[in-house]
Amino acid sequence: MALPSFEKVLPKTDIDEMLVIPTDFMQHLPDVEGGHSVELTVNASGTQRTFGYYTRAGANRRPVLRSGWRGYVRDKGLQVGHKILFQCVDGFPQYQICAKKKIKLLGQETWAEF
Template identity: 35%
Template sequence: MAVVFSKELKKTDIQHRFSVPSDSLQFIDFAGEFSADLRVKDSSGELRVIRCRKRHGDYAKPELSKGWRKYVTDYELRVGDRVVLLAEEDRRLGSHYRIEARRTIILFGHEVCGGLPRAN
């Protein structure tokens, strides 16, 4: 299992589209296209399809678009939460990704990071 990215969410990531770190491009097979539909399994075991697209031209900054906002709503994500995308192999599904949402809270003066369950 390889970490594709781990990112703390910003306001734009929540409200519009998720800006993916550029060094993650090496883990995504665009097959010569400007978008790829990623098969993503969330922490509740649901298989989702989230589109990753990249800009045209020299600066191919990727972003998650179609399917991303549904994930945000289902897990009630907010600014400051962390999203981790992992690439993995599954005998039944083949190559796919696992997505995890995490929230950091202060508990008795210490930061504690935990996975978020599906809210909806």
């Protein structure tokens, strides 16, 4: 059985401010236990990164990665239109993230990790 994941083509908001996480993926992330944030350690191409995982209070809990996210964007050189793959890995709850961009390979467009 495949481990939970999501892929997302990055819009300007995800590049400039924070990564908005699909709400249905929240079930695979740690509970914020009465607060609105928790640190999330993620394997990013062999390097451990820490992101601040936040949710709003109330019914509209819109999950996001904030602190640490802009540093990852800068370090990877992410741009609007690039894609990320965020997934749970063996040893759940552990996570990894990888960046992808479109390339042409033998005349065909495809996504490649970078």
